[in-house]
Amino acid sequence: MEEGKIRKLEMKDISIEFPGVKALSNVDFILDTGSVHALIGANGAGKSTLMKILAGAYDHYTGDILIDNNMKEIRTPKDAKELGIGIVYQEVDTALIPYLSVAENIMLDVIVNEMKGEHFINWTSIHAEARKVLERLSIKIDTRKLVQDLTLAHKQMVLIARAIAEESKYLILDEPTAPLSNTETQDLFNVVKDLAYNHNVGVVFISHRLPEIFEICQEITILKDGQLVTRRGLEGLTPNQVVELMLGRKFEESYKKNDAPIGEKIFEVKDLSEKEGAVKKINLYVRAGETIGIAGLVGAGKTELCKTIFGGMPIEGGEILLNGKPLNIKTPYHAVKQGIALVPEERRKEGVLVEEPVYSNLTAACLSSFCGLLDFLKPHDEYKASRKMIDELGIKTPSEKQKVAYLSGGNQQKVAVGKWLMADADIYIFDEPTKGVDVGAKRDIFELIGRLAHMGKGIIYASCEFSEILGISDRTYVMYDGEIAKELVTAETNEEELLYFSTGGK
Incomplete structure (x- = not known):
């Protein structure tokens, strides 16, 4: 294919049903190479389903797929790959092979093809090529490391690296920034822009983070209830207009905190440490009806803290108390039996x-x-x-x-x-609960947390979305490098201060 030639991919009248659900109804979608196209909609709108059809994951759809006005048959992932269509799924663990190395996951197609040809695999070359792709992503990962030992953010980057290694001409990114820090997100944006503008790749960008869409995309397609709402350029649109098109109604984006009466201290963590050192000497408390925020960037130790409290990671030392009584939590079973609930990040x-x-x-x-x-x-x-x-x-x-x-x-x-x-339960721990959900579902979750607080429950809300922490919590503990860097009264702080302490500020 000529490097600079624009190629058009079209999906026409796409429909698909699952048991009891009409997921898509006569949807049209157009993607040109050399561009970044946003695909958005409320949860359940059909975004991921439409892209899974394009990637060959579903074969029972009706409608047509064309490239440069030529009809193409996509019924399997192999069909999609042969047409240069790559996808990075939101659920990264289902798309990676955990017991293989980083290099093996990135260069999987090359390895499979060499094995089919009964050739000896040049492992030195495999690792060298994998490192080249990772360098394009500005990511330093040991290519010999097993994928099961990577962070969620690094797993996401390995998937993107695989798509780049396969030289996809159409690349679908489904919520790619959800597990990434601000720095990692900017690195990803640089890669996406490079692929689109310098290598003539057509990128589909699915995200619920509207500022990202306005930063990186030129066109937008909006779905609602499995149907096409609009396809147009982003110029002239505002974020509020996009939300209204997604939901089909006016929407007040900011969440008005439902202030519950705060009672006595019901939950406390004293000098809590995790065996591997991901959590160190944590001290915090929660009162009845109170929501505390655990703020921090990706890798700060928020998830590890939540799992340690819940018995999912071994405790090295310290105490966990409920209503003044020390708890013996060795496994999640013990946590549940003693009134602690966890809504985990990887749902x-x-x-x-x-x-x-x-x-x-x-x-x-x-x-x-x-x-x-x-x-x-x-x-x-x-x-x-x-x-x-x-x-x-x-x-x-x-x-x-x-x-x-x-x-x-x-x-x-x-x-x-x-x-x-x-x-x-008595204590509810929410770890990144709004990751990958739309603004409507996010509001529902906030209102639900407000109801729990009014029932006198204690809420721990961990998130790297500082705006959410500020909107929902009464007090905030900022984490940095596995430790509590600062405790703040939420009403008396702001995003800048949270970012300062979450980056190691003293």
Whole structure:
């Protein structure tokens, strides 16, 4: 293909159904090489589904796909790859092979092709080529390191590196910046711009972060409820107009904090350290009805702190107390039994059972309350309680028996939260709960946290989105390098101060 020649990819009248759900209805989409095109919509709008069709993940769709007005058949990932279409999925762990090295994951296609040809694999060359691709991303990762030992941010970069190594002419990025720090995000933007403008790649950029879209994209396609709302240039559009097109109604973007009465101290962590050193000498407390923020950049130790409190990482020393009583937490089982709930950052991997129905997920943390004689489960009671929770949380699903895998990211997150509401915990820990959810679902989650606070629960809210911390918390602990760098009264601070302390400021 000529390097500078613009090629047009078109999807026409694309429709697809899943059990009980019409996911897309006669959707059109156009992507030119040499451009960055935003694809957005509320959770459940059909963005990821449309792109999975383009990447060959779903073969039962109807409609046409054309490149330069020539009809193309894409029914498998192999079909998509042969046409130069690459995708970086939001769920990075499902797309990587954890027990292989960084180089093996990046250069997977080359290795497979050499094995098919019964050639000896030149491992020195494989690692050298992988390092070249990583250098383009300005990322320093040992190519011999196993993927299972990488951070979430580095796993994301390995996936992007693989797409670059495969020389994709159309690259789909599904929420690529969700696990990345501000610096890593800017590095990614530089790579995307380089691919689009210097290497004539067409990039589809799916994100709920509107400032990113306005920074890096030229055109936008908006979907709502599986249908096309508009396709147009971004020039002349405002973020508020984009939100209104996404939701189909006016939307007040800022969250008005629902101030709950704050009571006595109910939860405390004293000198808590994790065995591997990711969390060091942490001291914090939570009062009844209070929401505390755990602010920090990617890699600060927020997730490790949440997991250590919940029994997911081994404790080296320190105490965890609930209502003044020391807790013995060695595993998540002990945490749940003693009234602590965690909504984890990686919801599909750790927060929900994607291949199980909604009702099984919602009742998973309190199954004993649905057991009768001889501990047999009573499905009718499970269905009834699940339907009530689905209505309360506004979970969009055709029924409580729908597989969680078929729900949008925002609705999966609501299921992950609903599970703990049914279990009625005392302390709720939220780790990056709005990652990959739209502004409407984000507001729903904030309102839910407000309801929990009014019930006298203690809330721990960990996030690298400082605007969220400022909007929802009463006090904020800023983390840096596994330690609490500063404790602040949220109403008396701002984003600049949070950033200062989160970058090591004293």
